[in-house]
Amino acid sequence: MPTSAAAAPAVKVLPEPSGLPEPLPEPSRDELRLETVLGALSDPLRLTIVRKLLLESEDYDHSCGWFGLDRPKSSLTHHFKALREAGVTRQRQYGLERRSHVRVEDLDARFPGLLALVAAWSPQG
Amino acid sequence: MPTSAAAAPAVKVLPEPSGLPEPLPEPSRDELRLETVLGALSDPLRLTIVRKLLLESEDYDHSCGWFGLDRPKSSLTHHFKALREAGVTRQRQYGLERRSHVRVEDLDARFPGLLALVAAWSPQG
DNA sequence: GCAGCTGTACGAGTTGAGTCGAACTTAGCA
């Protein structure tokens, strides 16, 4: 792997026409797979994340510090990445922060009713 | 482990008042956990099993030979047990066969809409 | 009895996920 300036143009986060930064890589709506999404949601911590986003976020995105999860940063990176790569959440880079929101429209289109189950979930019971 | 007749009364499969054999151990409706059920359904083979039960079975249960799955028997035992222990299916012993059906009422009560997603799933796409 | 069938139990090998520490990158700011 190259060491010096060869590190490519570093893919600067160029604002989209909408003014928002480009989303990080994610599957398209057509690429969403039920088994993958269910696998991403089969973890209590990730269910907590998605449910909190669904119930408590207003219209804007949230950085992973907002969740108040008591885990090391590297663990959180792992789980947020799992959610994004499964297509459950979308992440955009805002300066230092990487903010997430649930892909409600895509998930409702492909898997209607699924997000309602997550919203109704409770960690213990 | 005892070898001879000590093998307990062997839990004979006593017919219930309904005339059906007793179901194998399973979580009660209240014990169903969303993350566990989603985990059980995050495997393509198990999705195939549940979907086939939902779409193609009429009112009676099916033994695991009915599915025509090209896997070793010990693998199938593993997956049917995973589904039963997650509370997705109920299994009863009929002589030699162990027949399964989906716990539609329990799942619809606890996780409405979930089974519709499974029924709409297709293995590739 | 005994053979044949369905399915379980057990154990081993392998893979993948979760967890985390440590070092690194980057943006913003004094």
Place this chain on the structure above:
DNA sequence: TGCTAAGTTCGACTCAACTCGTACAGCTGC
């Protein structure tokens, strides 16, 4: 210029799940 904070990347460890072969158990019918 250099500090600080957010988050990533990497590697290591642990543990659970998947896969499967083999051996065993129980029912059924000859």
